[in-house]
Amino acid sequence: MASSTSLPRVGSDNRLLDALGMVPGVLLLAGIGYAAKILERSVNAYAKAQHWTFPNIEYVLWAILIGLVLSNTLTIPKVFQSGIATYEFWLKLGIVLLGARFVLADVLKLGGISLALVVVEITLSLALMTLLGRLFKLKPKLTSLLAIGSAVCGVSAIIAAKGAIDADDEDSSFAIAAILALGALSLFTFPAIAHSLHMNDVSYGLWAGLGVDNTAEATAAGALYSDAAGKVAVLAKTARNAMIGFVVLAYAIYWAGRGQAERVTNKAAFLWKKFPKFILGFLVMSVLVGFHWFSKGQVTSLGNLSKWAFLLTFAGVGLRTNFREMSQQGLRPFIVGALGEILIACLTLGLVVGANRIWGL
């Protein structure tokens, strides 16, 4: 009796300590985010006052840059690490809240187009990465992880697949490092290419959502172009994330068939386990707005809360990108990833241009 009453207390004390341990890192994320907002305003105002022709650098880029500079020039003390890791929570919170800024009809229309493109993108990406992995003689399971990471949703897909196909820790950290490094590069290349092609917000948002692998980087790449593009990028990326269960299940069945992973007995339970539940929250928000449950001012407030959550995410994206650590992971998986990503970026660009012609995005 005594032990049964004392154990939960120990557990809850630990949870409280864990939560308190996150505070410094979360404050660091918030501090970087707020500094980014101040920099955006003051640098632009200063450039205007001095009559300089200076590109409008948005808070998104400032937040990522500050984080990148800090993580690549200093050693971030351990006390901040668990709080920095919460950037994924802020990302998901931001996406659910962003649902309030979508009318359900838009979700269905754009989400439908996104889903159709996602199916094509996933098929092409899986085939391409598998081919490249074989050409470069990567280990088969590493190739599977890279294919899943680039076809679906980056790091979370790799983590979900790792257990299901019984891959090595080393393989998954190679794949994660390659996907993260390429995600960081796409933050700078995608907006630049889109500007040179004069893409509209919807087309670019779709491209960023389809072509950038990790959800945080896809969100940031979209927001770097424009607010509207950021919204579409999140929607397209969310549609892609929804497919994670199917792709991981297919790979689990493939590797189980070769006797190198355990058999999946209950496929429906497997799919539900892998399904990203925050998508349901996003849809609920959109439905609530569709039923006019919020006033116009309240929708604006929810949109602003979403932006605050994303601000912390963008600071986290910069802080967890350490080029030195990534360079230690080996060159071959990175080359395969880079080649694959460049080809996938071209393919998805072609898909979006085609969809623009058909549906007039």
Place this chain on the structure above:
Amino acid sequence: MSTTEKSAPSGNSNSLSLDWWAVIVALLLALAVRFDVLKNVPW
């Protein structure tokens, strides 16, 4: 049985709870906005 049942849920239970936490916190914030506990959130 062990691999799928051991490693998939353990990686997954974290993301599961994170997803659900994000949904719960978002819905609480939405309620706070709806019932004017949080008003005119600035940006």
